[in-house]
Amino acid sequence: MRWGQYTAFVPISMKIFADSASAFIADRPDAAPRQLAWTAFEEAGLPTTSDEVWRYAPLKDFDLDRFGVVSEPATRTDSAFAAQLCERAGLVVRVVDGFCVNTGKGLEGVSVEVVESSQSLAGTSFADRYRSDTFAILNAALTPATAVIRVGAGVNVEEPIVVLNVSNSTSSFSRTQIELGRGASATIVEYFEGGTDALVVPLSEYSLDDNSSLQLITYQRLDQSAWHVARTTGFVSRDARLRQAVVGIGAHYNRSRNDAEMRGAGSENELRTTFLGSGDQVHDFRTHQMHTGARSRSTLLSKGAVADQSRSVYTGLIEIEKGAKRTDARQTNHNLLLSPAAHADSVPNLDIRENDVMCAHASSVGPLDELQRWYLESRGVSREDAERLMIQGFFYEMLANLPAELAELVERDVTSVLATVNVVTP
Amino acid sequence: MTSTLIIEGLRVEVAGKEVLRGFDLLMRTGEVHVIMGPNGSGKSTLAHALTGHPGYKVLGGSVRIDDVELLTMSPSERARHGLLLAMQQPLEVAGVRPIDLLIAAGVDPTNLRQRMRDEAERVELRPEILDRFVNVDLSGGERKRAEMVQFGMLRPKFAVLDEIDSGLDVDALGAVARRLSLASNEWECGILVITHFKRLLQELTPTMIHVLSEGRVVATGGPELSEILERDGYEPFRVASA
Ligand SMILES: Nc1ncnc2c1ncn2[C@@H]1O[C@H](COP(=O)(O)OP(=O)(O)OP(=O)(O)O)[C@@H](O)[C@H]1O
Ligand SMILES: [Mg+2]
Numbered sequence: 001m002r003w004g005q006y007t008a009f010v011p012i013s014m015k016i017f018a019d020s021a022s023a024f025i026a027d028r029p030d031a032a033p034r035q036l037a038w039t040a041f042e043e044a045g046l047p048t049t050s051d052e053v054w055r056y057a058p059l060k061d062f063d064l065d066r067f068g069v070v071s072e073p074a075t076r077t078d079s080a081f082a083a084q085l086c087e088r089a090g091l092v093v094r095v096v097d098g099f100c101v102n103t104g105k106g107l108e109g110v111s112v113e114v115v116e117s118s119q120s121l122a123g124t125s126f127a128d129r130y131r132s133d134t135f136a137i138l139n140a141a142l143t144p145a146t147a148v149i150r151v152g153a154g155v156n157v158e159e160p161i162v163v164l165n166v167s168n169s170t171s172s173f174s175r176t177q178i179e180l181g182r183g184a185s186a187t188i189v190e191y192f193e194g195g196t197d198a199l200v201v202p203l204s205e206y207s208l209d210d211n212s213s214l215q216l217i218t219y220q221r222l223d224q225s226a227w228h229v230a231r232t233t234g235f236v237s238r239d240a241r242l243r244q245a246v247v248g249i250g251a252h253y254n255r256s257r258n259d260a261e262m263r264g265a266g267s268e269n270e271l272r273t274t275f276l277g278s279g280d281q282v283h284d285f286r287t288h289q290m291h292t293g294a295r296s297r298s299t300l301l302s303k304g305a306v307a308d309q310s311r312s313v314y315t316g317l318i319e320i321e322k323g324a325k326r327t328d329a330r331q332t333n334h335n336l337l338l339s340p341a342a343h344a345d346s347v348p349n350l351d352i353r354e355n356d357v358m359c360a361h362a363s364s365v366g367p368l369d370e371l372q373r374w375y376l377e378s379r380g381v382s383r384e385d386a387e388r389l390m391i392q393g394f395f396y397e398m399l400a401n402l403p404a405e406l407a408e409l410v411e412r413d414v415t416s417v418l419a420t421v422n423v424v425t426p
Numbered sequence: 427m428t429s430t431l432i433i434e435g436l437r438v439e440v441a442g443k444e445v446l447r448g449f450d451l452l453m454r455t456g457e458v459h460v461i462m463g464p465n466g467s468g469k470s471t472l473a474h475a476l477t478g479h480p481g482y483k484v485l486g487g488s489v490r491i492d493d494v495e496l497l498t499m500s501p502s503e504r505a506r507h508g509l510l511l512a513m514q515q516p517l518e519v520a521g522v523r524p525i526d527l528l529i530a531a532g533v534d535p536t537n538l539r540q541r542m543r544d545e546a547e548r549v550e551l552r553p554e555i556l557d558r559f560v561n562v563d564l565s566g567g568e569r570k571r572a573e574m575v576q577f578g579m580l581r582p583k584f585a586v587l588d589e590i591d592s593g594l595d596v597d598a599l600g601a602v603a604r605r606l607s608l609a610s611n612e613w614e615c616g617i618l619v620i621t622h623f624k625r626l627l628q629e630l631t632p633t634m635i636h637v638l639s640e641g642r643v644v645a646t647g648g649p650e651l652s653e654i655l656e657r658d659g660y661e662p663f664r665v666a667s668a
Contacts, residue, residue: 370480375517375560378477379576380505380531389530393521393559400559 014046020069021142027071033118037127037141047134056284056313056345058253062227067171067199069142073097074168079193081221081413082164088406089189090159093147096166098174100147109155110186113148121177121205121235122261130203133257135229139203143175149188153181153209160187160406165202167194167222176204180212180240187215187403195226195251204232208240210264215243215401218258219410221417222250224279231257238264238293245398247410248275248283249417257286262296262327269298274394277310277342278421287316287331291324291357300331303394306342307421313345318361322353333363336391338422392418429455429492429508431584431616436487438468438475444485445471447641455583456614458606458630460621462652463638464660469620470514472638473588477501477511491583506532508583512573512590514620519560524572527560533579545578546571550601566593574602578609584616585609591626603629624652637663 025034046064047054073096078086086092093112094102103112118140120129130136151157165174172195178188190204200222208214214234222228228251234242248254260269275283283306289298302314318329335344346363368390376386395414399407431453438446445468453459463469475482476489478501489496496504519527525542529535543553551571561569570590577585587606591599607630609615619626627649635652637645637660644663645651 372517372519374478374480374501375513375519376522376527376530377501378479378505378511379527379580380502380510381527382502382530383500385530386502389522389526390519392526393519395521396523396559397521404557 014064016065017067017069018042024069024071024142028116030116030118033125033127034141037137040127040131041134041137041141044134044137053286053315056282056311057255058282061252064199066197068169069171070097070169073099073101076166076168076194078164078166081409082166082191082193084409085162085189085191085406086164088160088403088409089162090157091161093149093161093163094166095147095163095174095176097169098172099144103147107157107159107161109152109184110157110161111150111152113150114145115148117146121179121207122233130231133231135201136203136231139173139175139201142171142173143203144173146175146177148177148179150179151181151184151186154183155181156184157186160189160403163188163190165190165192167192167198167200167226170197171199172201174202176202178204178206178214180206180208180214182209183211184209185213189217189219189406192220192222192228192250195222195228197225198223198227200226200228200230200251202230204230206232206234206242208234208236208242210238211240212237213241213243216245217399217402218244218246218256220246220248220250220254220256221413224250224252224281226251227253229253229255232259234260234269236260236262236264236267236269236296239266240264241268241270243270243401244272245401246271246273246285247395247398247414248273248285249414251281253282253284255284255286257288259288259290260298261290262293262298262324264293265295267293267296271298271300272398273302273304274398275304275312276391276395276417276421277304277306277312278308279310280308281310283310283312285312285314288319289317289329289331290319290321291327291329292321294323294325295327296324297328298330302331302333303397304344305336305338305391305394306344307338309339309341311343311345313347314363315347315349316361317349317351318359319351320354320357320359324354325356327354328358330359331361333361335365336368337365388418428614429583429616432488432490433476434488436472436475436489437485438471439483439485440471440481445641446475449487449638449641450643451636453584453616453618453633455616456610457633458610458617458619460619460627460632460635460652461638462621462635462655467638468641469638470588473511473514473586473620476504476509476586478504505580505582510577510580510582510585512570512577512585512587514588514592516561516569516573518562520562522560523558524556524560524576528576528579531580538579542575542579545575548578548601548605549574550598551575567595567598570594570602571598574605578605581613582615584618586618586620588620589622590619591621591623599625600629602626606630624656627652639663
């Protein structure tokens, strides 16, 4: 056997997983495009840490054969938190192990469909669109189906829509597409729980037609043993606005790639990501803001804290195409180290092919703001509590745009997690 | 029970410069003391040094409440011993709500939201403001009123109010003065106000006025002192200090 760039190499340890994948694909109505995607996956093989984009992943702990592709969802009762979240929603779409099991009761102007489709909202097939992303390709091959949520033109959905994504089996390849018609607006929460010893690979796409506005919260609370490799992409048309907050708490390896394409003139993306690392977790956040529309804007704020032996990496790319005049793109990244053994990296990148733009990035790894801490202490708050309040504040800020009673619920949940982590600066 | 705040020979350095150069003050709970003095004379420096601000270095002196030394304490211990500062420019703390701050500071959580709303009403602060993060997106005047809400909840033995009147409109000024005046009766709060204007003192009768110049008290007197300052300015006092 010749070792080289073109060698298709499937490690023996992938056999069990590969067999369950083949059985799953053979049973699906649209087996052909799935098989193509699977072949592409096999040809690419699993990434290694010598791949730049996988440098920080603990791949030595990763064994695909610990997971199996399931042909039907396993049932289990939701957490108390999930139940409370659903009580506050106007519509709940339930996804278990990647299978959309319930499309919820009707909400005016909103439709939910489960479709067998291999089409990305980018306009190409999933396999083409995500060719260079091993795990997204796996999703293209192995998702049970796509849950498509459409908000009609001009519809303003007042109550939040919750996509409850639960992983009860050892793998989950969910796929969600959210489409907002012209001038529509909605608030959507994608919530993830479960995932004990599981591989969770969700793929979401959002398309925002002209003048529409989507407020999106991705709240990831998987079990600390999960491998979570998520990817989201927003396609933003003229004068539309995508505001997205990504909160990552769970998983052994939490990889979250959040991209947006500002395609229309005056389109806008505000992305806030935050995380709390504990134990030996790795949080790997990646963003790519692509500007093609003139006068488009993107604001990216990533703020997180790492405790114990955990580590985080933030890799952000802002790309501005020639012709995207008067684009304004900013990214800021603040990391907080809560233990001498914790580690945070930040890799901002710019790729600009237009002169008439405003672009800025800032990143820092450091302690909490000393003056803010003093202010709290000078009111009688102990140092430890002041720091806890400030770190909790990273998350509260992310939730500030949510309807109040939903924000309160999530805040309480975040606070309960923080109480279990040693968040005091050394 | 009456408590006493004693500041003796306090010397404080800011950015390599000795700004307070031997400051003395003695006051009791229930009293209202006023510090006046030209810009840059060290008034805010005093306020910050008392509360352990990390940018101010104490070179010497003593600050005691009932014979307990505060200068060796952490900022939160000082607060728990009954000292509170309302800042000239209250800081923004994003992500932290006033109610969570107060609970962490040891305020009784029973009915706290309602009590905060009542307190806000006293200083004519719109109660919705209390749901925002501490001082974030508040106007200058709203920040001052928000500091007053914390004051009303924390009920310190001694409060230092650094230009609480600046940035307030006339109506709010009256409301804040009445609130402070009431506090000195309600829990015998000792009130140390730093101000440039005698307007605040119309409804808050001072026990004593101290004039600060170049880091030292150069004159101490009754309410009549504010009239003299209003008329003649600080010039005569500068001469006195020389
Ligand atoms: N952080 C700082 N860095 C450098 N110098 C400072 C700092 N804070 C205060 N100073 C200096 O210390 C001196 C006293 O300042 P302080 O703020 O105490 O004055 P003040 O009496 O409160 O004045 P004002 O009436 O304008 O509020 C001034 O000369 C000021 O420039
Ligand atoms: Mg001052």
